[in-house]
Amino acid sequence: MLTKLPIMFSRRIFIATTFLIFSLSACGAPKMTVTLDIVYFNYLDRPIYNASIDGKASRSLDPFPETGGSTISGVSLSIGPKVVSWILDGPAGAPRNGEKVSAKNSLHLSDIPDDAQYLSIHIYPDETVELIPSRHYPRATERGISSASKRSK
Numbered sequence: 001m002l003t004k005l006p007i008m009f010s011r012r013i014f015i016a017t018t019f020l021i022f023s024l025s026a027c028g029a030p031k032m033t034v035t036l037d038i039v040y041f042n043y044l045d046r047p048i049y050n051a052s053i054d055g056k057a058s059r060s061l062d063p064f065p066e067t068g069g070s071t072i073s074g075v076s077l078s079i080g081p082k083v084v085s086w087i088l089d090g091p092a093g094a095p096r097n098g099e100k101v102s103a104k105n106s107l108h109l110s111d112i113p114d115d116a117q118y119l120s121i122h123i124y125p126d127e128t129v130e131l132i133p134s135r136h137y138p139r140a141t142e143r144g145i146s147s148a149s150k151r152s153k
Contacts (some may be wrong), residue, residue, distance in 0.1 A: 044125050
């Protein structure tokens with residue numbers, strides 16, 4: 001009987017550990033999310049509409065400098081890869097009117113400061129996008145201002 005106790009005890013520990021591992025893996029790790037106010041900046045030389053991040057926070061935007069002045073409050077986003085897309089607008093006959101465009105660069109939302117309240121989404125003429133979390137209301141980027149001033153010359 002003494003020889004069976006360690007085996008029974010070991011078997012119980014094994015069964016309990018296995019059960020615990022399976023029950024924890026079934027729950028899965030919680031998906032990390034953040035809730036931020038979204039502000040878009042459009043540095044293209046034309047208006048765009050249905051600008052969105054992961055299909056959320058859709059907005060129509062005039063070109064810079066008439067952009068970045070409105071906020072979409074309380075948007076919940078998961079941490080990780082992001083997809084930003086928009087539809088090109090403009091006067092009748094403008095090239096690519098109505099075409100859906102997605103950011104050409106890879107976007108990833110991470111390293112959000114604990115006190116961040118805003119996420120600015122900067123859409124550039126080369127169809128790349130920059131995501132900038134911040135505590136204070138966002139401003140235009142140097143890159144955006146520079147690209148807008150080049151086209152006005």
